[in-house]
Amino acid sequence: MAGTDNNSLDGLVGGDYAAGFVTDIEADTLPPGLDEDVVRFISARKDEPEWLTQWRLDAYHGWLDMVEPRWGQVQFPAIDYQSISYYSAPSGDQPKTLDEVDPEILATYEKLGIPLHEQAALAGVAETQQRPPVAVDAVFDSVSIGTTFKETLREAGVIFCSFAEAVHDHPDLVRKYLGSVVPRGDNFFAALNSAVFSDGSFVYVPENTRCPMELSTYFRINERNTGQFERTLIIAERGAYVSYLEGCTAPMRDENQLHAAVVELIALDDAEIKYSTVQNWYPGDEDGRGGIYNFVTKRGVCRGDRSKISWTQVETGSAITWKYPSVVLRGDDSVGQFYSVALTNNHQQADTGTKMVHLGKNTRSTIISKGISAGQSSNAYRGLVRMNPGAEKARNYTQCDSLLIGEKCAAHTFPYIESRRPDGIVEHEATTSRVSDDQLFLCRQRGIDPEKAVSMIVNGFCKDVFRELPMEFAVEAGKLLEVSLEGAVG
Amino acid sequence: MNLLEISDLAVSVGNQPILRGIDLNVCAGEVHAIMGPNGSGKSTLANVIAGREDYQIDRGRIALEGQEITTLSPEERAHRGLFLAFQYPIEIPGVSNMEFLKAAVDSQARAAGDPEITAVDFMQMARIAAEQLGLNPEFLKRGVNEGFSGGEKKRNEILQMLILKPKVSILDETDSGLDIDALRIVANGISAFTNTTNAVVLVTHYQRLLDHIEPDFVHVIANGSIVRSGDHSLALELEEKGYSWLEND
Numbered sequence: 001m002a003g004t005d006n007n008s009l010d011g012l013v014g015g016d017y018a019a020g021f022v023t024d025i026e027a028d029t030l031p032p033g034l035d036e037d038v039v040r041f042i043s044a045r046k047d048e049p050e051w052l053t054q055w056r057l058d059a060y061h062g063w064l065d066m067v068e069p070r071w072g073q074v075q076f077p078a079i080d081y082q083s084i085s086y087y088s089a090p091s092g093d094q095p096k097t098l099d100e101v102d103p104e105i106l107a108t109y110e111k112l113g114i115p116l117h118e119q120a121a122l123a124g125v126a127e128t129q130q131r132p133p134v135a136v137d138a139v140f141d142s143v144s145i146g147t148t149f150k151e152t153l154r155e156a157g158v159i160f161c162s163f164a165e166a167v168h169d170h171p172d173l174v175r176k177y178l179g180s181v182v183p184r185g186d187n188f189f190a191a192l193n194s195a196v197f198s199d200g201s202f203v204y205v206p207e208n209t210r211c212p213m214e215l216s217t218y219f220r221i222n223e224r225n226t227g228q229f230e231r232t233l234i235i236a237e238r239g240a241y242v243s244y245l246e247g248c249t250a251p252m253r254d255e256n257q258l259h260a261a262v263v264e265l266i267a268l269d270d271a272e273i274k275y276s277t278v279q280n281w282y283p284g285d286e287d288g289r290g291g292i293y294n295f296v297t298k299r300g301v302c303r304g305d306r307s308k309i310s311w312t313q314v315e316t317g318s319a320i321t322w323k324y325p326s327v328v329l330r331g332d333d334s335v336g337q338f339y340s341v342a343l344t345n346n347h348q349q350a351d352t353g354t355k356m357v358h359l360g361k362n363t364r365s366t367i368i369s370k371g372i373s374a375g376q377s378s379n380a381y382r383g384l385v386r387m388n389p390g391a392e393k394a395r396n397y398t399q400c401d402s403l404l405i406g407e408k409c410a411a412h413t414f415p416y417i418e419s420r421r422p423d424g425i426v427e428h429e430a431t432t433s434r435v436s437d438d439q440l441f442l443c444r445q446r447g448i449d450p451e452k453a454v455s456m457i458v459n460g461f462c463k464d465v466f467r468e469l470p471m472e473f474a475v476e477a478g479k480l481l482e483v484s485l486e487g488a489v490g
Numbered sequence: 491m492n493l494l495e496i497s498d499l500a501v502s503v504g505n506q507p508i509l510r511g512i513d514l515n516v517c518a519g520e521v522h523a524i525m526g527p528n529g530s531g532k533s534t535l536a537n538v539i540a541g542r543e544d545y546q547i548d549r550g551r552i553a554l555e556g557q558e559i560t561t562l563s564p565e566e567r568a569h570r571g572l573f574l575a576f577q578y579p580i581e582i583p584g585v586s587n588m589e590f591l592k593a594a595v596d597s598q599a600r601a602a603g604d605p606e607i608t609a610v611d612f613m614q615m616a617r618i619a620a621e622q623l624g625l626n627p628e629f630l631k632r633g634v635n636e637g638f639s640g641g642e643k644k645r646n647e648i649l650q651m652l653i654l655k656p657k658v659s660i661l662d663e664t665d666s667g668l669d670i671d672a673l674r675i676v677a678n679g680i681s682a683f684t685n686t687t688n689a690v691v692l693v694t695h696y697q698r699l700l701d702h703i704e705p706d707f708v709h710v711i712a713n714g715s716i717v718r719s720g721d722h723s724l725a726l727e728l729e730e731k732g733y734s735w736l737e738n739d
Contacts, residue, residue, distance in 0.1 A: 437544075438580045442634075445540050445576075446594035446650065447568035447601065456593060460584030460633065 017282060018483065020252030023108045023222050026091040027141065032225060033082050036060065039195050042087050046164045046198075049171065059184040059194030066188045072351035073380035073412050074320050076256075076293065084258060086196045088141040088223040098146040109138055112249060114218045134245075135160055137201045137217040139230055144199045149213065156212050158242075159204040163231050166202035173204055177235055181264035181301050181328070189260040189322075190297040193229045197262065200230035205240035205271075214470055219248040219261075221281075221292070227258040234264070236271035238304060243274040245473055249317070252282050254290045256319060261296045269304030269331065274312070276469055277325075278477055281317035283484075286375075288347030291319025298325035302334030302360075310337040311354065312468045314477040316484045319348060324382065326355035329363035329391070336365040339465040341477070343458075343484055344377030344409070353383035353414075358391035358424070367398040370462050373409035374485065380412035387424040394421060400430040403461050405454065405485075455482040492556065493518050493689045494539070494658045499550035501531075501538050508534045510714040511550065516658065519686040523700055523725060524693045526711035527733040532693045533577060535711070536662040540574040541567050554658065568594075569601035571657030575647035575664050582634040587646065590634045591616060591653055598654065619652040622682070624675045640667035648679050659683075660691045665699035677702030697729040712736055 030038060039060050043053040068079070090102055098106070114136060135149035137160065144162030153160050159170060166174050184194040201217040221228045236242055248259075259281060265273050275298075284291025294317075300309035311325035321344075327336030338354035356365035365385065373379040385396045402411035417426050435457050443453035459466070459478050466474045494516040501509040509531050516522050526532050538545050539552055541564035552560045559567050582590065596606050607615075617627050623645045635643050644664055651659050661680070665673055681703050684690055692699060700708075700722060708724040709716045710733075717736055718724060728735070 436580070439582055441542060441564060442576065442580055442582070443590075443594075444564035445568055445574050446590075446654065447565050447598040448593050449565050449597065452593065452597065456585055456590070457582055460582055460589075463584040 017252055019112055019249035019280060020282060021111070023104055027088050027223055028091050029088040029223055029226060030085050032085050034084070034086055034196065038086050042196055042198060045087065046167065048167055051175065052167060055179070055184070056195050059191050060196075062185045063188065063191035063195055066185075066191055068188050072322050073378060073382075073414070074322060074349040074351050076320055079258065079293070081192075083225070085223070085226045086229070087198060088226040089143040090140060098148070101146055105140055108140075108220065108222075109218065112218070112220070114138065114247070134214040134216050137162060137215075139199050139201070139217060139219045141198075141221060141223050141226055141228065144201070152212065157206040157209055158211050159202065160215050161202055163197075163200040163202050163233065166233070170202070170204065173235065174202070174233070177233055177264065177266055179264075181266060181299050182262050182297050187297060189295040190262050193231065193260050193262045193297070197229045197231040200232045200261070202232075203234040203242060203244060205236045205242045207237040208239040209237075210240070211242040214243050214245060216245040216247065219246065221248075221257060221259065225255070225257075227260065229259075230261045232261070232263040234273055234275070235266045236268065236273050236307075238269045238271060240268075240271045242272075243276070243470060245276040245278070245470065247278045247280065249280050249282070252285070252290065256284075256291060256293055258293045258295070259318075261298075263296070263298040263325075265300030265309055267300065267302050267304060267307035267309050267334075270306045271304060272308040272310075273300060274310045275300070275325070276473060277311075277313040277315070278473060278480065279313065279315045279317050279321070280480060283317045283348050284319040284346065286346045288319070291348070292317065294318035294321045294323065296323040298323060299328065299355075300326070300336075301328040302331050302336060302363075304334070305331040305360070306333045307331050308335040308337075310339070310468070312339040312465065313341070313352075314465070314469070314480065315340070315342040315350060315352060316480050318350075321348075321350040321352050323352050324354055326357070327365065328357045328359065329365065329394075330359045331363075332360040333362045334360055335363070337468075338365075338367045338369070339468045340369045341372070341462045341465045341481075342370070342379055342381075343372040343481060344374070344379045345484055346375040346377060348375075348377045350378070351380040351382055353381045355384040356386070356396060357384075358387045358394035358396070360390070361392040361394075363391055363394045365396045367396070367400070368464050369398075369400045370465055371402045371411055372405065372458055372461065373402070373411050374405035376408045378410045378412070380414060382414040382416075384416040384418070385426055387419040387421045387426070389420050391421055391424065393423050395425045396427065398426075398428045399464075400428070401461070402430075402432040403458065404432065404434045405458075451485070455485050458485060491518050492516070493554065494691070495553040495556075496539070497551055499535075499538070499552065500548040501534060501545050502548055503545055507548070508545070508714055509538070512711075512714075512716060514709065514716070516689045516691060518689055519684075520689050520706045521684060521703060522689070522691045523705040523708045524691060524711060525695070525697070525708060525725060525728060528695070530711045531714045532711055533662055536574060536660045536691075536693050539660055540564055540572060565597070568656075569598055573651055573654060573656030573659045575644075575651060575659065575661040577663040577666070579635045579638075579643040579647055581636050581638075583636050585634050586631050587634055588613075588616065588630045591630075591650060594650070594654060616653060619649050622652065623649055623679050625649065641669065641672045644668055645672065645676060648676050652679065652683055655688075657688050658691070659688070660693065662693045663695065664692070665694055665696065673699065674702060697725040700725050710736055
């Protein structure tokens, strides 16, 4: 009014990307390009057994015959797979302990707020109430540079290490489960990953063991022109419980970088896996230049009776997000859950959701999806609920809410429901709403500035999902939303 | 002292004039009532004073405690002690009343350079205010106006006023949607809040709220202008004769 402040919803989004710096280190990076030799090189570099080299090569040959999926509600120019470098690692020998890691890299994680020193992590605990420490596996470009609290976990019988280590130290487990949930030929990006995957995390929780601390992996892309292709495998034996969290960031660059990961979860009888993601890959600048293409396949199988797999994701980064963390409910009475917050701003595009495949009796699934679109972004929920003939009395509840900020963004919902059970119960609720000028005015009239107001409104909208995150990550997620929304009004 | 001073305020939306030169002086310790038929510009006046951006100010000025606020943002006006109780309070799903109120109190404290109130003290203050309005403390944990009845929404506005302790409160049709009992509780809450350092402006269509809160002045707006000012007896006269009595005047 009267030419005073023009705070309106248009433009309240778009903060600084705090994780956008580059770490200046020497790296051994493969020249761009992909052929059999590259696949062999990666496998040799990791000193892998012959069966795994062959496994990769089979995946590679399968991939050659596949085409990029284009059914998503996202648009991007053709990716030149020969222009990407498929392996990059800090120079020198692989560090045996964290003390041998390049201080520059340690400083990087410190700057990102990831504690890699167990003593420091423990000292922090005393100061900040009784927050239990979190074990971290830090993956830098193509390699894991260290994993904390390994000893403590080993005493409990829990294996938590880099994927490359697992291949050497626990080959039977890797061979038994690798590709058992996401087969090599599952889709284009999963096949690519199977051929060239570099590192990632491996978790094994033995029978009737409750993992004594939260486990987490922090993925960092640093090198230019590289892709990151990590692989995560989590196995929870009968009656085991584990809560795992992954975080990810990358430097700000003008070109797009590819991240194509595969995550496989296996829960046996009465086991529970809780998998949380806070995805903050570089989203590109406000004109849509640069950013990560996040094309990820995540799937868990509730193999045992009464097992439970729960995915919680907070997706604020990446230029394009294409991921559908899914659960195959094979065991009777098993439970699958998907809680998602996906925020897109500026020119970001997200096509994300889940698949709940009910095979066993009395299987239950819950899907809560919260999409927030701002700027000129596009945000799509895509979800499949399938009840197979054997899924007696299966039940699903889906709630799918979209929140729009401003006038130029888009929200889409693509639910697919396939029930072959007359007694199956499928509920789907969907809403689309807008951060309204009335809500904003109410907050401002009470003295709350517009940015704080929008972040409060968005956080309220996401409450059902944040509740599912481990405490400290819920706080983190709230802050991340606030940063991602900076400038959305004004 | 003049807490709120409005001089020759003319406001339009698009090219449509809504207010055509309003003058109003509100001093500390006073209760004013602004009455008028539907569409006379009452709510526009309330919203323009609070800084709503959908209106064009053609001329005139608004001052709070002697300082002009005509071009300030809504939050700056709030920081200076201006409060608007909304006619149609809007929902903010998932944001609890408590969280919302604490954010409001904190931002006002920050603007004033005061230390933030502790969570414990805040809870205490909020509970007392809720009880005063006959609201269960559980009410504070619910989402802002989320699933509230019409009466609860109006009480929630007054709750916010009691907690924020503004210097000038403009209550826009706070009585509408309240049953007789709720009206009495809300009116008692407002009466208990008024003192010699603050002022309340009641914007209302009906005189029934004024049975509970005796106004010092009554102003009648018609067609964008204040056509008559007087004491409480003017409201009673209006009630008897209807607004057409003034329009035909």
